[in-house]
Amino acid sequence: xxxxxxxxxxLQYIPWYLNEFMKIPDCVIAGGYLRDLVLGKxxxxxxxxxxxxxxxxEVIKEFGEIEETTIDQLYEGDVIDxxxxxxxxxxxxxxxxxxxxxxxxxxxxxxxxxxSKIMLTRYGLTLTEDFMFxxxxxxxxxxxxxxxxxxxxxxLKFPEFxxxxxxxxxxxx
Numbered sequence: 001x002x003x004x005x006x007x008x009x010x011l012q013y014i015p016w017y018l019n020e021f022m023k024i025p026d027c028v029i030a031g032g033y034l035r036d037l038v039l040g041k042x043x044x045x046x047x048x049x050x051x052x053x054x055x056x057x058e059v060i061k062e063f064g065e066i067e068e069t070t071i072d073q074l075y076e077g078d079v080i081d082x083x084x085x086x087x088x089x090x091x092x093x094x095x096x097x098x099x100x101x102x103x104x105x106x107x108x109x110x111x112x113x114x115x116s117k118i119m120l121t122r123y124g125l126t127l128t129e130d131f132m133f134x135x136x137x138x139x140x141x142x143x144x145x146x147x148x149x150x151x152x153x154x155x156l157k158f159p160e161f162x163x164x165x166x167x168x169x170x171x172x173x
Contacts, residue, residue: 018046026104028121030107031047046097048096049119050104065088079099079100082100085098104119109128113140114131115161
């Protein structure tokens, strides 16, 4: 389901600076940052997924200072490169994570929790059926292989949600 963010009441306040990332070819913002905006929770880092090489000098010039680069266990296997950036200028105080993957949709589809399956592209906001199910019925679905540390973090952030574990991954429809 793709929606126009300007027509979706909860997303009227999506920060204007997210448009800056849309200059990157094949770029999407996905996961927890958007989830937390929609559900009214404090936001953390912004995950920017892309399929093309990004010049690190350009990243520094546009967005901030590069920090230590590590590949999060949740993305292992699908990730080509990760650049962590401590935002400066208009991005001050933001942690940006540029994640190069071979296929953006596959990477988002493999997220370990249904509430993270949300993304913003230059065409609008995409809410998967898994995300909508979780939001509408207040259910957290954790898929097979999801690390306990991640489950605990998400459950603490969303205590009002019920939890399902060891679910099979859904596909884009």
